[in-house]
Amino acid sequence: xxxxxxxxxxxxxxxxxxxxxxxxxxxxxxxxxxxxxxxxxxxxxxxxxxxxxxxxxxxxxxxxxxxxxxxxxxxxxxxxxxxxxxxxxxxxxxxxxxxxxxxxx
Amino acid sequence: xxxxxxxxxxxxxxxxxxxxxxxxxxxxxxxxxxxxxxxxxxxxxxxxxxxxxxxxxxxxxxxxxxxxxxxxxxxxxxxxxxxxxxxxxxxxxxxxxxxxxxxxxxxxxxxxxxxxxxxxxxxxxxxxxxxxxxxxxxxxxxxxxxxxxxxxxxxxxxxxxxxxxxxxxxxxxxxxxxxxxxxxxxxxxxxxxxxxxxxxxxxxxxxxxxxxxxxxxxxxxxxxxxxxxxxxxxxxxxxxxxxxxxxxxxxxxxxxxxxxxxxxxxxxxxxxxxxxxxxxxxxxxxxxxxxx
Amino acid sequence: xxxxxxxxxxxxxxxxxxxxxxxxxxxxxxxxxxxxxxxxxxxxxxxxxxxxxxxxxxxxxxxxxxxxxxxxxxxxxxxxxxxxxxxxxxxxxxxxxxxxxxxxxxxxxxxxxxxxxxxxxxxxxxxxxxxxxxxxxxxxxxxxxxxxxxxxxxxxxxxxxxxxxxxxxxxxxxxxxxxxxxxxxxxxxxxxxxxxxxxxxxxxxxxxxxxxxxxxxxxxxxxxxxxxxxxxxxxxxxxxxxxxxxxxxxxxxxxxxxxxxxxxxxxxxxxxxxxxxxxxxxxxxxxxxxxx
Numbered sequence: 001x002x003x004x005x006x007x008x009x010x011x012x013x014x015x016x017x018x019x020x021x022x023x024x025x026x027x028x029x030x031x032x033x034x035x036x037x038x039x040x041x042x043x044x045x046x047x048x049x050x051x052x053x054x055x056x057x058x059x060x061x062x063x064x065x066x067x068x069x070x071x072x073x074x075x076x077x078x079x080x081x082x083x084x085x086x087x088x089x090x091x092x093x094x095x096x097x098x099x100x101x102x103x104x105x
Numbered sequence: 106x107x108x109x110x111x112x113x114x115x116x117x118x119x120x121x122x123x124x125x126x127x128x129x130x131x132x133x134x135x136x137x138x139x140x141x142x143x144x145x146x147x148x149x150x151x152x153x154x155x156x157x158x159x160x161x162x163x164x165x166x167x168x169x170x171x172x173x174x175x176x177x178x179x180x181x182x183x184x185x186x187x188x189x190x191x192x193x194x195x196x197x198x199x200x201x202x203x204x205x206x207x208x209x210x211x212x213x214x215x216x217x218x219x220x221x222x223x224x225x226x227x228x229x230x231x232x233x234x235x236x237x238x239x240x241x242x243x244x245x246x247x248x249x250x251x252x253x254x255x256x257x258x259x260x261x262x263x264x265x266x267x268x269x270x271x272x273x274x275x276x277x278x279x280x281x282x283x284x285x286x287x288x289x290x291x292x293x294x295x296x297x298x299x300x301x302x303x304x305x306x307x308x309x310x311x312x313x314x315x316x317x318x319x320x321x322x323x324x325x326x327x328x329x330x331x332x333x334x335x336x337x338x339x340x341x342x343x344x345x346x347x348x349x350x351x352x353x354x355x356x357x358x359x360x361x362x363x364x365x366x367x368x369x370x371x372x373x374x375x376x377x378x379x380x381x382x383x384x385x386x387x388x389x390x391x392x393x394x395x396x397x
Numbered sequence: 398x399x400x401x402x403x404x405x406x407x408x409x410x411x412x413x414x415x416x417x418x419x420x421x422x423x424x425x426x427x428x429x430x431x432x433x434x435x436x437x438x439x440x441x442x443x444x445x446x447x448x449x450x451x452x453x454x455x456x457x458x459x460x461x462x463x464x465x466x467x468x469x470x471x472x473x474x475x476x477x478x479x480x481x482x483x484x485x486x487x488x489x490x491x492x493x494x495x496x497x498x499x500x501x502x503x504x505x506x507x508x509x510x511x512x513x514x515x516x517x518x519x520x521x522x523x524x525x526x527x528x529x530x531x532x533x534x535x536x537x538x539x540x541x542x543x544x545x546x547x548x549x550x551x552x553x554x555x556x557x558x559x560x561x562x563x564x565x566x567x568x569x570x571x572x573x574x575x576x577x578x579x580x581x582x583x584x585x586x587x588x589x590x591x592x593x594x595x596x597x598x599x600x601x602x603x604x605x606x607x608x609x610x611x612x613x614x615x616x617x618x619x620x621x622x623x624x625x626x627x628x629x630x631x632x633x634x635x636x637x638x639x640x641x642x643x644x645x646x647x648x649x650x651x652x653x654x655x656x657x658x659x660x661x662x663x664x665x666x667x668x669x670x671x672x673x674x675x676x677x678x679x680x681x682x683x684x685x686x687x688x689x
Contacts, residue, residue: 034116041135044331085292088140090129093118128549158534174538174550179531182540184404195531202532396530
């Protein structure tokens, strides 16, 4: 299974992981992230807690003078929505991408 | 995904229908957990599929008191400590309306402490979301009845020596029917807890431990709100059904979170209708609200 | 209580508050009469405002003016105080309660127009905005903060000026309309006794005694004590020689009378610290002292 997933945190023991019986039929959902840059106050909650480390802080500033998150690994988002839930500024949300790697979550 | 799409999303944030977007950005500091609590509350409404006309929010004063101003439902920003009596009036006038009090620890437990204990005792059908940041944040970091022992506050510059309240213990001992505590980091469990609390008839309390970066953490040299979130991540221990006597929060020590109390007790209106039904028999018409 | 009176004024909530006055300060005289809260009623909450207060002097009036107080509070969307005193509060007298359909009730200004056009604090021609109820689907916000027509906080001097001016003017410009004054033999009087509540009944024997002795004495009883009937009082001060103010305090309404009399008439206070009502002799002497 791990090899089917988009790039996530590196594991050195992935080859020993048990492969689920339905690994062939389950499609990992893919989310498209939307960031409302100018709402961000740079708290880093989304960057810190993204389970797939999809985000990183930009070098640029938004209009309020904060660094804001950017998508660094475009394919890695699995649409879990944790960034959307944690964001105190309502500045990030993800939308399930139907096309390509998309499947019902 | 192109960068242009990132900068100007064509879609709108799913919370937007529940928020007064003409008031965003809100006033809360960077790395404050209150925005997260608002998202959790809004998600709980969506999860319960409550009509947006069937729920009202009442807040008191303080940072958390501003929640009422950002949610796009009937919302009331009242005076310091008086969110619960205001909400009691709202609920009794129209018991069909789901009435939720969202306010801070200083507001609800200190100046509003008496209202809190008596609303719990009477089992008024309210949901209280008490956001606990351990301090009076909006007014400058004064000591609150929830400030842990030894923690620094602007009115306790050498550290707090007053024994704090444990909100779940207080709520439990006063008769609340649902008591849970989560941190702002446990956002999914928080959504579940808020949804359960709203669905539960009677006085239900959800305490949310939330980071205050500007006052609590700065005065105590604990870093930013993100550092506090990391602290919750490493030090919150989930213990459902824990004895509420053991839920004291000590300064920078383990925090027990979970759902502690979930019991059934007739609500104020149910008790009234039951009793008068017994006293007056068929002559009594059960009270269902004053709004036609 | 006073903080929430201010909230009622700011949120424009129709409210009736009953204050059965007893002697103070502090616990003072439980429970013996006084009328020493009359200025607190007017100025107790912080900030600039106007409100309505009525002072019944008998059980029948308590019934009648209570209805009037509700009607006024609905009409002007303002807290209305019923300033009773211990004598009236404990008094036992026969009262006549009319049939419900004979009681005139001012309906609440409830808005039922399009939801997207509703602004909770847009004043109507009478400066009073339209109300909606929580749960009616308007999803409005209201706050004790200085707010704009949307009910959203707008903390700046311009908005404050506009709001506070309207809150005051909606009552102040209607003061003559609101005022209920019972005048007796005021035309051509030399001395007029001004009183309210129980003091107006206590003053009757003294007035009658002075009249029997040929003094041209009239009486003006304030049924509504706030807003102060400035125009009528000012007029009266130009027509008479002396205004005698009888009240169960050390001089409160007296200073209002003195202010509008502006030297046109002599103003005489008959004070009393409370605990009992005035001695008729004191009032009589004051009338005699004021007579030309």
